[in-house]
Amino acid sequence: MAKVDPSLVAHLPLFAGFTNEELEEILREARSSRHPKNSAVFVQGEDAHSFFLLLHGHVRAAKTTPTGEQIVVRYVAPGETFGLAMAIGLTQYPATATAVDDSVVLAWPTGAWPRLVQKFPALATNTLQTVGTRLQESHTRMLEMSTQQVEQRVAHALLRLAKQSGKKLDHGIEIDFPISRQDIAQMTGTTLHTVSRILSGWESQGLVESGRQRIILREPHKIFVLAEQSADSGSAR
């Protein structure tokens, strides 16, 4: 619940072009809270009482069908917003947000949004950009799911995670939060079994090193090549 230093968030896309005074006014309306690993920040279907900015940790946004199948919509990294339901005209959260690591978030009550946007129109245009970017990413994932085989999709998913939340090592890049085979399966539209087989294969070729909820890309470039190469012996769909 401590006050947040404006200088800590001034560089974020959401707040591009804001003065420190304006930021303070905006931040005054927010409450920060901690969420221990594996706890839900909000649940799909729940009333959208707040929208959020992730300060520390990592949050998984997942969508569930009535019959219980899930997909991981995205992983939220520090500095990113999530739970923007009301900004896009929803009254309930369309997905469940779960902290995959001990996390700290900043939460604004839904009711503050119209007021803030009215006073600071740049909030709307900035948010429009980030939502637009997410829409692009979503289309790209759809394209991959339609046209690529599982191995390529997994490669792309890992490269994206490495880019977003990779920790550089002496030799390789480590995904900087706990992620299971099941999670990757739900990001790529396959099963944990298939992901496990693929990673085992890569591991024996020295491309990755992995363990329980932990993945290190040892040969990012080779994985990149894998991701790009279309399944030979096939033609365009």
Next chain:
Amino acid sequence: MAKVDPSLVAHLPLFAGFTNEELEEILREARSSRHPKNSAVFVQGEDAHSFFLLLHGHVRAAKTTPTGEQIVVRYVAPGETFGLAMAIGLTQYPATATAVDDSVVLAWPTGAWPRLVQKFPALATNTLQTVGTRLQESHTRMLEMSTQQVEQRVAHALLRLAKQSGKKLDHGIEIDFPISRQDIAQMTGTTLHTVSRILSGWESQGLVESGRQRIILREPHKIFVLAEQSADSGSAR
């Protein structure tokens, strides 16, 4: 190039809450143009010179991979905006827009957007809502592609098209623009062969009636049931 009557567009979500005077000012900056069937309004990768509002006809937005595979991102119906690249921070179109019927569009030069938004902040919030809605739809499609079989996905796709652009008939609903098996395949992540087989099956059961680039849902309710039913004998992914 004729002037557009504000009252014709006042009811659109994009212009919610605008007065006739404001609308006239906004419309003054736009040019209308005709696009014959099968001509491109803009091409993926091209410089985003304009953004658009569809007045008449239907436009298909499709994304292509470097290797030539395509997916249909969406069909644009009259009253909807498209080509919003710049609003979301892109300088080039991320997809190709093709008129599938003789179409009339309203086009604003990209440069007008910042000015319009600055003067009419509601444009940004309205656009944020529509982009947000599209993001939801995109996530829903991803969920379907991950968890459902082809037949269910095709059923969902047709129901969506019927809802958006369906013409009510005495007995059934007709998709009100030319659409091929190939198009449906590219909406659902499958092949035209599989779509053809599925539609043939449905036709022999009297669920649909279809021909060259033409589909009529004769039993929308039964198709709805088909769409919802999970492949039995299976379990959650």
Next chain:
DNA sequence: CCGGCAATTTGCGTTAGCGCAAAACTCGGC
């Protein structure tokens, strides 16, 4: 009215990846 092209249909062999099952491993907690 006819020719030709594009869309559609359908058959058939192939296979990537699923689904199920069981074993092995890891780690946190007691």
Next chain:
DNA sequence: GCCGAGTTTTGCGCTAACGCAAATTGCCGG
């Protein structure tokens, strides 16, 4: 240091859907 739950690995059979090929149909333009 041991126990137990959750995660990962791996084997095996199966099938939904693809990929290829060929025939058929419907439509537009001349």
